[in-house]
Structure formats: C-alpha cells, structure tokens
Amino acid sequence: MTNQRANGRVDGPAGEPTGAGADGRAGGPADGRSHGAAHEPTGTSAAHADAADAADDGREYRMEELAEAAGITARTLRFYRERGLIPPPRREGRIAWYGHHHLARLRTIAALLERGHTLNGIADLAAAFESGRDVGEVLGLGEPTEEEPVRLTPEELADHFGDQVTPENFAAALELGYLATDGEEIVHVSRRLLEVSAALVGEGVPLSSVLAAAARVREHADALASLFADLLHTHAVADADLVRLRPLAKSVVEAEVSMALDRRLRALKQ
Template identity: 60%
Template sequence: MVDSAPKDSTPDGGTHGRDDAPGRPSGPDRPDGPEQPAAREAEAPDPDGRAPVEYRTAELARAAGITVRTLRFYRERKLLPPPRREGRIAWYNEHHLARLRTISELLARGHTLGGIADLIDAFEKGRDASRAAELLGLESALTSPWSEETPVRLTPEDLAAHFPDEVTSENLAAALDLGYIAVDGDEVVHVSHRLLDASTALVREGIPLAAVLDAGRVVREHADAIADLFTSLVRARLFTDVPTLSPADLRRLNEVMDRLRPLAKQVVDAELALAMDRRVRAEVENWSRPRDGAADAGGTGDAGDAGDDSAGA
C-alpha cells in the first residue's frame, strides 16, 4: 500500500505529537523507547481465543503502509484513539491498524482528512452515528487484515543462526525487495513468524536461501493473482451495478467478506493439497520409469550378443 498523504495538510512538515515523555528526541525514525520485542501478543485473549497483537509505533506504521510521521500526524488530528502506555512505550492494537487502513481507504475514495475527522467525531459522539458507522464499518470488513501474521524482531546474530552461511548481501537485498524483512536500527524485523519458520526449515533441509527467496517471489505472484480473482468475483458477480457503496451495500459487503474469508482460504488450501498430490505422483512415476536412452542401449546390446553367438555357431 502506498503511503496516503493527507489532502489538506502535510505530515512531513510541522510539529508532530510525541509518543513518550517530554525531552526525548523526536523525528520519523526515532525509537519509541528501550528495545522491545516486535509486535507482540497482549495478555488478554479475544473471545475466539486468539491473543490480540500489539504494535509499537514503527511496527504499526509499517503494517499500515504509511510512514511514522504520517501516523503521528493522524494521532495529532485525533483520527486515532490513544495507544496503551507501558512506561514510555506506546502500544497499539489491531483496532488502530484497522482505523489506519480505513483512513487510507476513505482518502482513496475522495474524502478529505477534515471530513474523515468529522465522521470519526460523529461516530464516537453519537451524532449522525448511522452514516458514520456505515463508512467506518470498513474497519471490520474491507480493511481488517486477512492474515494472522506476527512480525519477528531479530538481531544479526539471530538471523545468522536461522540461516547459517546464507546471510549474504544478495539474499538480504532479495528479502528486502520482497518485503519479508525491514531494517529497524540495529535489528531486522521479519514480516511473518510463519514464513520465517518455513524458510528456516527449507534451508535446514538443504535448499539454498536464494532458491527459497526465488520461490517466495513466484508464490507471491500467484497469491496476488488468486486474491485478485476472489475480489473480482465479488465485485463482478455480486456488486455488478454498484458504482458507489450505499449503507445497505456496505452492510451486504461486510456480510459477504465475513463469509468469504474462510471460504477463500479453504479453496486455496484444498487446491494446493490436490495439486501437490498430483505433482508428487507424477514425479515418483518419472523416477520409477527407466530412461529411454538406457532401455534402447540395453536392447541393442542384447541383440548384438545374440547375433554374435549365432555367427559363432
């Protein structure tokens, strides 16, 4: 996602709100306090049993696809609720991330920051709540993340332990280009605990990290195509004649997206499993089948021997 620059102000200039006590350095790249783990699980679980994830300022900005400066600007404009404080550390949760994605979506649809601020204010204070709630309902349907990935913060030593002798400048550049990792001070933040574990396991099996990253790039392309397929199906088949979303359309879209999330994952998982079954069977058959050249050579040799015996007799 491209950073959404405010339309009625410039987040890259002027004074921005701070995340911690007075007297600490400000600026888009300053740390939020002492080094802490990456986005972490909060102690209180959600009703579904999954522990909610919390983000520091830089982690939240990265997940939302905006700059830290823009995030602070939004906070200053009261577009975000206050974060939870733990000493000097500001911790944000998934509701903050959903709000940032909603702001980006509304900006893309032509709303100004002033208009978005009015909508949020109306929603929170109960004025014109139905219309504001419909627009801000994008938080739960259109902009809440489908993934359940947890970023991982690594020191250079940690990274080397995951990929012994594979942390080269070429591999680091490829991982940065893919968006798998980002540099934060003296540490590296991997975007996904599951992808990190999978990459580590593949390398331990003997597959070079460069090959794993090349495969990841191809998988990313196919995953983008699948996501485009599902979203196109919804728009083309269920919202064919809907140029703009009315409150009723938004309600229906919320319901459709809620149902689509598990279905999309189910279809992709089933199709991948079936494809792997087909491919593995084909590979085993290829390995078991004698090579044509070897078979021909053996046949020719037997015929020649028979001829020599006949001639000798």
C-alpha cells in the first residue's frame, strides 16, 4: 500500500472528496455541505457521539442515512460499495439496510485515507482482511498460553505501523498467525510480539523484514519445542507433569538465546 496524497486529499468518484475528517475519522453527522465533508465532534460532543454510537449498535440505516452518519454523500457510498470497500447490505425486498459494522468500516476508510493510503490500497487491504483466519483457529482457543491477545481496530494497527500496513504485510502476518480477524476487529496473538514488532519498526527496521525474521524464528522455535516436548513426554509420568515442567524448558531456551546473543554481539565488536 503506497503512502501518497493528492493535494492533501484523496478523491472518490469523479474527483469527489471522500469525506475524511480532520483527525482521520468520518464519524460526525453531515454538516450540510454538498460534497459531504465530515463535521468533526469535539470535546463533550465527541463523547456524546461515541455514547450514541454504542447505543445504536443494533440500528440499521438506509443508504442516505448511512451516508449522512458517515459524513459522505450517497454517491460516494455507492462508489465504495461498488469497489468492494464495504460489505454488501442486508436486503429486504428492494430496500438495502446497512448496520453499525458498515458505519465502522466507512470510518476506517476515512482514517486510512487521512493517513495517506490510496483507495486501491485500502481495497487490497480490505480483501486481505476479509480472507483472514478466524480468531479461534489462530489462537487455538482452549489451549494454555501465556500470551495476551490484543484487539485492534484497523486505525490502531496503523498507529503502530503507519504506512507499512500494506496488503502484503497484512497477508504475511495472517499467514504467520500474528493476526486474526474477529468481525470488524483485528486480533494480534501476543501483546509482547506486537510491542516488539512496533519497536523494531520504530527503529527503522521494515515491517516486511520483521515478519520475515519472525518466520525464521518460528521454524527454530518449533524445532526447540519439539525437542523439549519429546524429552518431557519420554520422561514425564503423566500429562500433568508436562504442564508443570514446561517452565523449565522455557527457561533453558531463554538462557541459551541470551548467551547466544552475547556471543554474537561480542563477535560483531571484534
């Protein structure tokens, strides 16, 4: 996904502004301007708007109502729908009904546009998002884990990694199992890994390189896990012992990696 701006804005159909707000959200009510720029709530008004959004989770909108809520025109909304940027509406006869998840997606689009992403890039990212694996599949729900999953909106993911949230990197993170999708949210499998990845990107390491390195680390980690699992399974009396002895195997790996890093860093200084 490229990070380009065209005179400070990204145009929708026939050069029409897409309606991103001042801080990247298109969440305020329409302000009556013909091109549909968002009216940005501030202060207590923003809090009231968020409270209203929470109360309206079950509300459904006709096309014109959704466009007004998102601060865009019906024409722009139709353009987004034709481009596949939002999911299809629920149909009741000839009437199309949109829900709060459509409004959330429109606000996400506005936020990504404000950060400089193009509509083509957002469309590619939406396609990768829709093809993401289920949270339960990635996290292995029901299995023990020390890692804390983190729920993120697409905007929050962009806050961590900026314009490096490309369709290619998103797909790589899905394949690696770092990310999963849950409705309109993204779930990162580990808060620790999220923070470390963001820190490396902040130090100038490309996210694509971080993910490539993570894939190699995964191979070695799986090999080490297999070694210790076989060792413990061979000598443990019962399954309960496997859980009890697991921290010992983890400590051995952590100590060995720590000493290996020390050796490598000393070698680099010579």
